[in-house]
Amino acid sequence: MTILRSLLLFALAALAEIGGAWLVWQGVREQRGLLWIAAGVVALGLYGFVATLQPDANFGRILAAYGGVFVAGSLAWGMVVDGFRPDRWDVIGALVCLAGVLVIMYAPRT
Numbered sequence: 001m002t003i004l005r006s007l008l009l010f011a012l013a014a015l016a017e018i019g020g021a022w023l024v025w026q027g028v029r030e031q032r033g034l035l036w037i038a039a040g041v042v043a044l045g046l047y048g049f050v051a052t053l054q055p056d057a058n059f060g061r062i063l064a065a066y067g068g069v070f071v072a073g074s075l076a077w078g079m080v081v082d083g084f085r086p087d088r089w090d091v092i093g094a095l096v097c098l099a100g101v102l103v104i105m106y107a108p109r110t
Contacts, residue, residue, distance in 0.1 A: 002055050003106055005055060006054055006055055006056070006105060006106075009050060009051075009053050009054055010054075010065070010066060010069045010101070011069075011073075012050050013047050013050040013051050013066060013069070014066075014069050014070060014073035015073075016043050016044070016046040016047035016050055017043070017044060017047035017070065018070065018073050018074055018077045019040075019043050019077070020039075020040045020041070020042070020043030020044035020045075020046070020047060021040065021044065022040070022077065022081065023036050023037070023039045023040030023043060024036070024037050024040035024041065024044075025040075026040075027039075027040060051063070051066065056105065061104060061105065064104055065100070065101045065104040065105045066101075067097070068097035068098055068099075068100045068101035068104075069097075069098070069101055071093065071094055071097040072094040072095075072097055072098050075090055075091075075094050
């Protein structure tokens with residue numbers, strides 16, 4: 001149950017951070033305005049809070065592992081929201097990052 005909770009929290013963190021960054025991007029780069037930017041800032045703050053809910057107490061481990069989730073999640077966000085089509089190297093890189101997440105977070109500790 002702890003691993004499932006951790007994975008769900010990583011997914012929620014990715015949604016908040018990637019969504020927040022996308023909203024800021026839209027507000028600035030696509031000139032959609034301050035409301036988009038403000039919504040992005042709120043979502044980015046939510047990401048910071050969600051990360052603290054991870055069962056593991058080690059900040060460095062959580063953020064390092066989350067980096068792999070962020071890489072894969074960013075590519076997925078681009079596909080769903082912006083019509084981005086990753087090439088095989090994008091996919092391979094994301095899979096390598098996700099393998100790293102599994103090793104960092106869920107490998108047996110002695």
